[in-house]
Amino acid sequence: MTLPGSPFFAFKDQDLYLDDVRLRDLTQQYGTPLYVYSRKAMLAALAPYQQALAGRQHLVCFAVKSNSNIAVLQTFAQAGCGFDIVSGGELARVLAAGGDASKVVFSGVGKTRAEMRLALDAGVRCFNVESTAELEVLSQVASEMGKTARVSLRVNPDVDAGTHPYISTGLKGNKFGVAHEQAINTYQRAASLPGIEVTGIDCHIGSQITEIAPYLDALDRVLDLVEAIEGAGIPIHHLDLGGGLGITYTDETPPGADELIKQLLAKIDARGHGHRELVFEPGRSLVGNAGVLLTEVMFLKPGEKKNFCIVDAAMNDLMRPALYEAYMGIVNTRQREDAPEVWDVVGPVCESGDWLGRDRSLAVQPGDVLAVLSAGAYGMTMASNYNTRGRAAELMVDGNQVWLIRERESVDALFALEKLIKN
Template structure:
């Protein structure tokens, strides 16, 4: 029995499998809490992007903030992807995983001089610049290193992505990008600076977007700017249309990636811009439904107003419910022939905000395993050591094989870099 929206997660003989492996076997082998990712599912999610762009000059840059494990990066690098990064640390991860710096676009609105210098040294493909002051600093850093920095300005089109306000990035009130009405001025300035080479234009309006219209509205706004910029004698080689396509967590129905891209390309071609290279930056849609978080039921606790299913995973392992009030499916790893009860699924952390799911109907006992679905994106990448909890282990699954791709964090590792002053 397959689960809607999760093609690589299915029950067989009452046991929940990821690819061809029972999740209870992964838990027995690697312990819990445990993140498990399907390589097969990641590549299947990438395929419609590749199909839709076949025959066109393009680059798919995986937005690695969604999940930055080296094995995940290696999977996409070997599939021909580039990477969308937002920090110097992410650049080092790309290089460590065998990624090509020439396929890296460096986004983010707070790049430091040191990060700029390292990215120039590595030879990144493009800097997505997010403010006019950043243009000046990047030009200065590039001149000091005797080179020119390839730049694309991230334009804020003031388009409502109709998503959670914390992950909406294309409105006037958001901190990202150059305001639409300042973009032409900023491009003129970029062209004047000797340390810069203008190569494209960038737009990213948010994350977990489940409708097509916001993308099409943003494209029209961006193409208006392209035409105004090129009327000034500048030439833009590529259109970076960002990412942000949503996934199915519970009942969401985002457009298929290839269908969405077909509509976007149709709009671009109709306006006479089909000759330009297309850059896309998908993240969540490539890894979100490829991952699960496994956790053990510790206690079933009855309260006056609520029943609580206390598990060994917590908000430090999975921040999305506490931060965004996100709803993620939670299912038992083994089906029981028993009537379900309603529980809030909560962790051990000393916060009332430490919950993974509310009002869930579950037939479980202490010692059972639960799987939080759609946990491949913004799970481990946002994990912390709050309450001095070691971060979970991670495994990569491919068919009937599994590899440990991150060790479980030992408590001693939590303070290995800390130092006591001399005793008084």
């Protein structure tokens, strides 16, 4: 059986391993639900980006929103990456992980004044500005601090990335970016404002993109704008082409990062822009298939219309299926000889939307440990405490080494900041 994330995930003698670690052994020591990530898998996913960009002035900025554990960020910082952040909290995580603020790009449509001040004090590389209103406020904040905010404008190219509507970001109907038609006027306004230095242009069209064509379409529109902006006397130093490259969850066949970059570079060079620095913001493609969520089977509940496999992980641990109806592979960590049956894998949360997988063929018994695959991205970062459930522990493995990188959240911790009313 070939699993997403192979060769780092593989069955050996009927048991599922990540790197050289048997996953069932981890649950006996650390309990469930449990997130486990492979450092080797993350670095292997990063390598095609770095190899394809070798010899070019570039920066690969890991998208912190996809997995913000500080040990994950540490892994990418030590590999030479910068970071794409969308909040002051994410900036604090990057700095705590040893990341370099001068390699941070600050994205997001709703940066607060406090976040702008934090980022300016830290010395972030660039703000990806998404509206004229944000530009005006950033100018005011930077001027008050006696600092200069380096900016690129995120332009919305109105390109359909062919992905789920909730993770599409490059269409006119999306909230992100400056409309393509307004970009030149907005750049002229930026160039006129105190405390603002225009350094680049940014474009990000969505997430879980599995084709190259939308990237090439967006790039053409971005390069058209660059030529027009520079024609208006405003130099553009870097091109930030965003991220969004998809992974295989089931039968998707996304291009490799090296092939995507090869085709983008060919177009950039053909149009005479090869001298510009390039920035990429991958997230899911670096960590998605490097992680797994482990959960114990508590009860089997056969029914007339549906068979329910009730596990101890829930929608608060992994939101993607409930939010997007996302498909994620589910396997038993120990292969059984019994004939499989069809089950809906559901959690204990009091919502009908609390499911991890529907109509899954599984040979399973209570006490078994299931692995929800491709859970390294948008798993723990979207977790909540709904139903007063503590968030899962997280582990990192590398070969046969195992590190606890986040302790399981205790119930006491969940209401430690709350106060009783004193009558």
